[in-house]
Amino acid sequence: MTRGRRPDNDLARPATRTRLRACVGSIVLLAAMAAPGWAGANGHDLPPEIVLQAFAKPEEGRLDLLVRVPLVLLTSFALPKRGPGYLDLAHIDDQLLQAAASTGRQIELQGDGVPLVPSVRRARISALSDRSFASYATALDHLQGPPLPVDTDLFWNQGFFDTELEYPVPAARDHFSILVNVAPELGNRVKLRVEFLPADGPSVTYLVTGGSGWIALDPRWYEAAWLFVRAGLIDAVAFDRFVFLLCLVAPFRQFRSLLAVVLGLTGLQALTSTAIAQGHLVDSPLLEPLSSASLGAAIVLLAIGNLAAPGLRRRWLISAWVGAVGGFGLGHLLADALQFAGAHAALSIVTFNAGVALAEVASLALALAAVRLLAACWLGPALAVVVGSAVVGHIGWHWMLDAGHELAHALEHAGLSSLRLIVPWLLPVALVGAAAYLLPKQFGGAPVRSLLQSLLSKGRSPSL
Numbered sequence: 521m522t523r524g525r526r527p528d529n530d531l532a533r534p535a536t537r538t539r540l541r542a543c544v545g546s547i548v549l550l551a552a553m554a555a556p557g558w559a560g561a562n563g564h565d566l567p568p569e570i571v572l573q574a575f576a577k578p579e580e581g582r583l584d585l586l587v588r589v590p591l592v593l594l595t596s597f598a599l600p601k602r603g604p605g606y607l608d609l610a611h612i613d614d615q616l617l618q619a620a621a622s623t624g625r626q627i628e629l630q631g632d633g634v635p636l637v638p639s640v641r642r643a644r645i646s647a648l649s650d651r652s653f654a655s656y657a658t659a660l661d662h663l664q665g666p667p668l669p670v671d672t673d674l675f676w677n678q679g680f681f682d683t684e685l686e687y688p689v690p691a692a693r694d695h696f697s698i699l700v701n702v703a704p705e706l707g708n709r710v711k712l713r714v715e716f717l718p719a720d721g722p723s724v725t726y727l728v729t730g731g732s733g734w735i736a737l738d739p740r741w742y743e744a745a746w747l748f749v750r751a752g753l754i755d756a757v758a759f760d761r762f763v764f765l766l767c768l769v770a771p772f773r774q775f776r777s778l779l780a781v782v783l784g785l786t787g788l789q790a791l792t793s794t795a796i797a798q799g800h801l802v803d804s805p806l807l808e809p810l811s812s813a814s815l816g817a818a819i820v821l822l823a824i825g826n827l828a829a830p831g832l833r834r835r836w837l838i839s840a841w842v843g844a845v846g847g848f849g850l851g852h853l854l855a856d857a858l859q860f861a862g863a864h865a866a867l868s869i870v871t872f873n874a875g876v877a878l879a880e881v882a883s884l885a886l887a888l889a890a891v892r893l894l895a896a897c898w899l900g901p902a903l904a905v906v907v908g909s910a911v912v913g914h915i916g917w918h919w920m921l922d923a924g925h926e927l928a929h930a931l932e933h934a935g936l937s938s939l940r941l942i943v944p945w946l947l948p949v950a951l952v953g954a955a956a957y958l959l960p961k962q963f964g965g966a967p968v969r970s971l972l973q974s975l976l977s978k979g980r981s982p983s984l
Contacts, residue, residue: 526730533534566592571727572625572702575656576713578738583636583687585621585938586660588646592711593703594619601676607645610670611896612679616643620683626702627712630734638685644668646680653682660684662742696737700728707731719928726859735860744864745871748857752875755853757925760919765880765887767822767912770905771830775888781835781878782884784952785843789871792844792945796851797858797869801945804938805930806894807848812923814845819916826909830967837953844949850876851878 534906573588591599599613600608617640630951644667646652652662663684668674700712710730716737717723728735735741769778797800817840825834854872861868893902 559868566706570703570706570710572710572712573653574712575653575659575717576629576696576698576714577656577717578689578694578719579695580980581689581691581900583629583689584660585629585638585685585687586628586656586663587683588629588659589619589623589681589683589702591645591681592640592677594681595677597622599676603673606673606677609645609668609672609674610688612645613643616681616683619643619681619684623683623702624685626700628686628699628701630690630699631687632695633697634693636687636689638687641686643682643683645674647672647674648679650680654679658716666913670917674937681879683975686797695740696735698726698728698737699734700730700732702730704730706783707855714861727760728884739860739862739864741864744861744868747860748868748872749875751853752872753878753879754875755850756876756879760812760881761880762887763847763915764819764822765883765913766817766891767826767909767916768835768839769888770822770908771826772832773888773892775885776833778884778888779881781839782880783831784836785839786847786873786877786880787841788840788848788948788952789847789876791948792847793851793854793873793876794847794869794932795945796848797854801848801851801942804940804942805934806927806942807845807852809923809927809930810942811845812847813920813927815842816916816918816920816923818842820913822831822921823909823913823916826905832967833956833959837949838950838953841946844946882916 538877570593572588572590572593575584575586577584581728597619599615600611601609620640620643624640629636629638642663644663646662647668650662653659659682663682670688696716698712699947702712708729708731712728712730713725714737715723715725716726718738721738724737726735726737732944765782770921772778785801792801796807818841822835823840825831826888852870857872858865858868891904894908895901899907
């Protein structure tokens with residue numbers, strides 16, 4: 521039985537509906553893109569970094585928060601305008617109160633873990649040339665002084681919105697935390713520089729990135745420890761490090777011996793990262809490309825060794841080098857985070873490196889499990905080593921070439937003087953590598969016999 525043909529009008533109807541939906545969708549998309557505030561909402565016309573300023577000062581029974589926001593972030597409030605785009609300062613008060621209330625919702629404060637509810641004290645517009653937020657005293661005087669004259673010609677995106685928020689605080693709550701969630705669609709492009717002025721101690725300034733979570737303005741020791749352990753765990757987890765560990769463990773199966781190698785790596789990594797964070801090692805444009813190029817070269821060397829004659833003792837030197845130069849990159853992350861340590865800088869450094877070590881050990885266990893699973897379920901031990909090493913070696917080769925070009929470019933501009941400043945911090949690498957050759961030959965156990973070795977021992981050449 522043959523299937524009858526549908527009439528031509530029935531065949532054309534689905535195509536017509538499809539074209540109609542496409543036209544309607546295009547009109548809606550174009551209308552949305554043309555709507556006011558589209559560029560501001562998506563950040564296409566905004567600078568790459570937008571910094572807000574704030575002062576937080578506890579007083580008797582309250583906490584005062586003074587905030588300065590660039591006007592480019594207030595596009596969604598439809599501030600009234602006149603003429604070619606000047607703000608209509610005579611009819612802007614209602615929108616300023618809305619913006620102040622929104623600021624209190626997007627910059628949250630807690631006292632001993634209890635949310636604080638703000639009330640708006642003052643809100644006003646300031647000219648782009650105003651420098652009153654250089655200190656808490658001048659900012660407060662500015663907010664308490666007269667506003668701009670209503671006939672001031674100020675473009676809608678060239679100035680600041682300033683507000684004073686007051687938070688009632690019970691006497692027992694004197695430990696404050698802050699959460700920044702301003703314009704979350706812009707991600708970490710929005711930052712808040714907040715100066716905390718405690719009643720019984722020196723002021724401290726933080727640069728808080730949007731989405732950083734709750735930040736203690738005067739952290740206790742356990743808050744600092746947890747913050748930096750978590751930061752170390754997150755910062756140490758990266759795809760390139762995992763690829764390196766895959767290539768490192770591929771021919772070996774004894775976890776304890778591999779763990780010793782990784783702990784040696786993390787020890788040297790902690791040394792150089794701490795030196796960077798404490799300013800003992802001068803910052804140089806060579807550090808980042810040197811770290812990336814070294815990691816790529818190490819993966820290539822390990823992959824070649826896996827196919828030829830793998831030995832765990834020789835991997836101590838390669839791992840030590842990767843750990844030392846890898847600390848250069850982590851050191852910058854640690855230096856940026858130390859502003860949140862408060863009075864617990866030493867504890868924060870220790871816990872950060874502990875978090876990095878935990879992440880490395882967990883990655884080692886995962887890499888070893890992945891290699892064992894690949895060998896047991898699909899390829900077998902010898903072929904798993906060959907295939908795995910070939911894949912990660914290819915990846916490492918491209919990383920090495922890309923980073924090598926960046927390193928050569930950095931050397932042209934920095935010169936050898938910067939390199940001489942780095943070399944002393946790499947001397948422990950030679951010591952660790954030399955000490956590894958004092959280990960017993962059977963250290964780490966016999967590696968998995970590669971497919972190439974198996975074929976050659978039988979007097980055959982591997983077929984291509």
